[in-house]
Amino acid sequence: MISLDGVSKRFYERGSRADQGYEALRSVSLEVKQGEIHGIIGSSGAGKSTLLRMLNGLEQPDAGDVIVNGQHLTRMSDRALRQVRQSIGMIFQHFNLVSNRTVLGNVSMPLELAGASRPERRERGLEVLRFVGLEEKARQYPAQLSGGQKQRVAIARALASHPAVLLCDEPTSSLDPQTTGGILEVLRHVNETMGVTIVLVTHEMEVARRLCHRISVMREGQLVRTLSESEVNRIPAPQPDMLTSLLEGDSWAGTGSDTQRLKEQEDNEDVT
């Protein structure tokens, strides 16, 4: 479905020599299977976003080949690339909605670019908004929505033109844990019901563990390893954090040792 073969990319500061510059990707090879959710994880600056941007031709490699849905993105005219991008949706950490357009206006943008008529745009727009559970917000503006709702609108917009692939660049990094859970559910639903192949970039292992079938790990521009489905299934779930536990109404009185520690702390504070 998606294949990167020996992809390298170097970025240059203005005025720097050809042998200088920063090597953001170093001979990266990766296969993403049709219908899978593939995570790309790594620390800041590892090259995750650069790799993702290669998958819709927003970045061109210095060396190597990028093939998406049987098409070599590295050997295409700009015009052909714009056409291919209609089958590749993308969502971002900060949603990238257009503030002076309504929710429906945002969602129908890719359809406008594809030359769809006004009734077609409206019908498909409302259909994808219904899919993400926000049909009733169609006439509102992005500023009137919560972060999670904005990301749902961005997902609806990415789905409007029936993409085969959805690229997600840190889609939950601006959201709290509850909202993150909701967005991960929507993405899983997109994958399962529409058969859309998803590539998800994140620096949060827990997000990758919960959503992805396989996970590739990046470090300093290199793809270090890819975890198989059974390896992903064996990553232990972290303990629920305190906020989640309190919000879900769990009774929590602290463990014996916590209670003891707090008491000792209070006693010490009384003395000082």
Ligand SMILES: Nc1ncnc2c1ncn2[C@@H]1O[C@H](COP(=O)(O)OP(=O)(O)OP(=O)(O)O)[C@@H](O)[C@H]1O
């Ligand atoms: N257009 C650019 N010009 C110059 N350097 C760039 C450019 N894009 C990325 N880089 C550099 O390439 C390296 C990899 O960047 P990239 O954004 O792919 O990393 P990342 O793993 O996504 O990091 P983060 O999680 O912080 O977004 C970084 O050192 C970054 O500064």
